[in-house]
Amino acid sequence: xxxxxxxxxxxxxxxxxxxxxxxxxxxxxxxxxxxxxxxxxxxxxxxxxxxxxxxxxxxxxxxxxxxxxxxxxxxxxxxxxxxxxxxxxxxxxxxxxxxxxxxxxxxxxxxxxxxxxxxxxxxxxxxxxxxxxxxxxxxxxxxxxxxxxxxxxxxxxxxxxxxxxxxxxxxxxxxxxxxxxxxxxxxxxxxxxxxxxxxxxxxxxxxxxxxxxxxxxxxxxxxxxxxxxxx
Amino acid sequence: xxxxxxxxxxxxxxxxxxxxxxxxxxxxxxx
Numbered sequence: 135x136x137x138x139x140x141x142x143x144x145x146x147x148x149x150x151x152x153x154x155x156x157x158x159x160x161x162x163x164x165x166x167x168x169x170x171x172x173x174x175x176x177x178x179x180x181x182x183x184x185x186x187x188x189x190x191x192x193x194x195x196x197x198x199x200x201x202x203x204x205x206x207x208x209x210x211x212x213x214x215x216x217x218x219x220x221x222x223x224x225x226x227x228x229x230x231x232x233x234x235x236x237x238x239x240x241x242x243x244x245x246x247x248x249x250x251x252x253x254x255x256x257x258x259x260x261x262x263x264x265x266x267x268x269x270x271x272x273x274x275x276x277x278x279x280x281x282x283x284x285x286x287x288x289x290x291x292x293x294x295x296x297x298x299x300x301x302x303x304x305x306x307x308x309x310x311x312x313x314x315x316x317x318x319x320x321x322x323x324x325x326x327x328x329x330x331x332x333x334x335x336x337x338x339x340x341x342x343x344x345x346x347x348x349x350x351x352x353x354x355x356x357x358x359x360x361x362x363x364x365x
Numbered sequence: 366x367x368x369x370x371x372x373x374x375x376x377x378x379x380x381x382x383x384x385x386x387x388x389x390x391x392x393x394x395x396x
Contacts, residue, residue: 150371154378161382162389169390196394204386222371229375 146221153218153226160211160233166204168240170197175248179263208233223338235278242270332357 173194174181182189183198212230219227245267249260333354340350 150374154374157375157378158382158385161379162386163382165383165386166390169387173394194394195396196390199393200390225368226371 149218149221151218152214153222156211156214156216156218157229158211159207159214160230163204163208163211164233164236164240166200167208167237168244170200170204171241171244172248173197175244175263176253178253179248179260221342224341231277231281235274238270238274239278242267242274245270329357 174197177191177194181191181193181197183193212233215230216227219230245263247267249263249267252258252260252263336345336350336353336357339345340347345353
């Protein structure tokens with residue numbers, strides 16, 4: 135996590151606790167689902183329980199209990215992370231995205247492991263499980279690799295920005311100069327970083343609804359030393 | 366409290382969740 139989007143003195147402890155609880159519940163739910171799936175694969179990959187019919191393979195008790203628990207608890211965990219994260223900044227909410235690759239990669243791993251090394255009774259590789267495994271791994275890995283690439287690009291961009299290699303300065307009022315495009319120039323990195331931090335904090339305040347868009351524009355104009363927003 | 370501190374807390378919470386879930390599953394499966 136890069137620039138401090140959160141001010142230490144205003145960090146709402148309740149939201150932090152809710153967020154961390156959501157992380158723990160979500161990680162636990164994924165683990166329960168992972169272990170339940172392995173228990174089902176151990177007995178041949180399919181089972182049933184309840185209902186008016188007599189199933190050929192009865193589900194183990196742990197699977198019957200853990201599967202619905204993991205789904206409902208997982209949804210609860212996501213909501214806790216959303217609620218807690220909304221006070222911490224968009225980066226922390228963004229972490230919820232990791233649930234998708236974690237889910238598909240872990241279940242895909244199960245399919246591949248049991249496909250290549252099937253439990254007793256199966257003859258050779260189980261191609262249907264291997265197919266599912268490859269599909270799941272692709273579904274988990276492709277978005278993950280894409281997002282990691284995006285984060286790298288963004289980080290490279292902000293590093294260049296912070297080091298003063300690229301600084302975009304707002305041009306003076308277009309009315310006075312006729313210029314519209316921002317002017318790129320080399321500037322003092324420390325003061326620019328400070329300016330960027332202040333702008334980020336302002337944007338966070340607006341996002342949280344602590345200030346209105348109008349107040350945000352006014353404060354931004356004051357920070358940048360430009361004329362206020364055109365009214 | 367800094368975001369770095371929070372990042373470590375998130376990792377700790379995730380590990381705790383995994384360990385707790387594995388223990389719970391083991392308890393149900395074992396009984």
